[in-house]
Amino acid sequence: MSYRILLSLLILTVMVPSSVSFAATAPTYAKDVQPILVDRCVSCHGPEKQKGDLRLDSVEAILKGGKNGPVLVAGNPGKSTIYSLTVLPKGDDDIMPAKGDPLTQKQLDTIRDWITDGAKFEGIVNKGPEVAAPTGPVHLGPSHIDELASKLNKPDATVVKALADQGAIIVPISDKKTALDVDLSHLTRPFDDSHAQLLERIAPNIFWLDLHGLAVNDSTISVVGKCKNLLRLHIDKTKVSSTGLAALKDSKSLTYLNLVGTEVDDAGLVHLMKLTKLESLYVMNSKVTSAGINKLQAALPKIKIVSGITGISPSTPSAEVEERKKKKKE
Ligand code: HEC
Known part of the structure; x- marks a missing residue:
């Protein structure tokens, strides 16, 4: 290939995103x-x-x-x-x-x-590496996320692409695109060590993580413990049990945790007792009992625990429980 062709290819590659993708x-x-x-x-x-x-x-x-x-x-x-x-x-x-x-x-x-104009989703991370850094400002999460994220390096684009190629949906939620919402719940093949290893390479950038319904287990969950900035975690309907929850004992930023439909029992909740930022915990259809819930509630007074077990804890938001029940009937 001649130098000229190479050069024009290069120019095209650089120009395409700004000149072609959006109508005026x-x-x-x-x-x-x-x-x-x-x-x-x-x-x-x-x-x-x-x-x-x-x-x-x-x-x-x-x-x-x-x-x-x-x-x-x-x-x-x-x-x-x-x-x-x-x-x-x-x-x-x-x-x-x-x-x-x-x-x-x-x-x-x-x-x-x-x-x-066709409801196009360009500028979204999972369409390839160059969209890993969308051109426009991404004002998404609350401003405290921006603050935390401003100190971080950009996530490794090759890792983001490798995950996206396997069905992950990864969207930046901070100004500088350093904080990520990572949704793996629609992976094209079962979750395994290779996914955990990729996650580990962008661990500081993961602020929201959705692993629901995946084959994540007590061993692979350990990667979550490395996501020091994690604010929200979905591990509902995974194979994680109480043993695995030990991986979260230092997830000090965590505000939301969903354990619905897991084998987690009261012993698992003990690992959460020091997570003082935790605001919402969902444990319907797990092995958790009212005794375990009451203990956690005592350790973390402001936490809202949605258990589906009626009449146990004064702060059980009954409206939400009712809503879930209604949903089930539908
Ligand atoms: C305060 C809560 C609330 C907010 C905020 C809200 N919605 Fe909703 N939305 C609902 C509720 C409740 C329903 C279900 C209504 C029903 O089923 O009768 C609903 C249903 C819908 C549905 C219909 C889904 C379906 O398949 O039936 C659409 C579409 C929708 N919302 C779009 C939006 C959009 C777009 C926004 C933001 C501009 C928005 N909603 C903000 C509460 C909310």
Whole structure:
């Protein structure tokens, strides 16, 4: 290949992202749409609540839709409930967000134009290495995440790509793209040591980690102990038991932990007693009993434990338990 061809190839590669990917004015997902969802929707459609069985915090989840099916029809805002529910008149029973002010006209236009333009998800990490650093600002998580993340180095792009190639959804949640939301729950092959090793290489950058439903066990869970900045962890429906939870005993930043459907019992909760930042713990369908819950509640007074066991702890949020029950019946 001649030097000239090589050179023009090089120039093309460098230019493609800025010149081709976005139509002149069409909003982009990473820069324009995602911040709106994070700011106004994810509190009810994210890791903590899944109203209408819908999550809007990852590409995969958005494409999956809610209890009534798809919420996004590319090219057709009118048929996309992710948009059509937001333009309902203020006060309408079905308007989204279900609480607070409606979206602003500018936000509505942004979502509409993005859908009209084909609802593209460019700028998202799992589309290849160059998107590992999206071009626009990514104002996602709360500002304390930005603060923590500002001291970190960027995650190794080859690791991010290797994980993304296997179905991981990795989205930056801080200004400088050093803090990551890592969702491995849709891996294309079973979770094993190789995944754990990749995670270890970006451990400081992992702020949110979703491993639910994976073959993570008491041995591979040890990688989570190396994620010193971890704020949220989903290990529901994994093979992790009380023994494995020892790996979390120094996860001092952890605020949210989901252990639903695991074999974890009261002995496992003992490993959590020093996690003073822990705010929410989900233990439905585990082996945990009211005795273990009460002990943890005493050690961590402000923690909210959702157990599905009724009438045990004064701070059991019964509304949420009721909601879960309702969901099960549906
Ligand atoms: C305060 C909580 C709350 C917020 C914030 C919120 N939603 Fe919802 N959302 C709900 C509830 C509750 C339902 C379920 C309604 C039902 O099933 O009757 C729902 C359902 C939906 C559905 C229908 C899912 C389905 O398949 O039935 C869509 C689409 C939706 N929301 C979009 C959004 C968007 C977009 C935002 C942000 C602009 C948002 N929501 C913000 C509470 C919320």
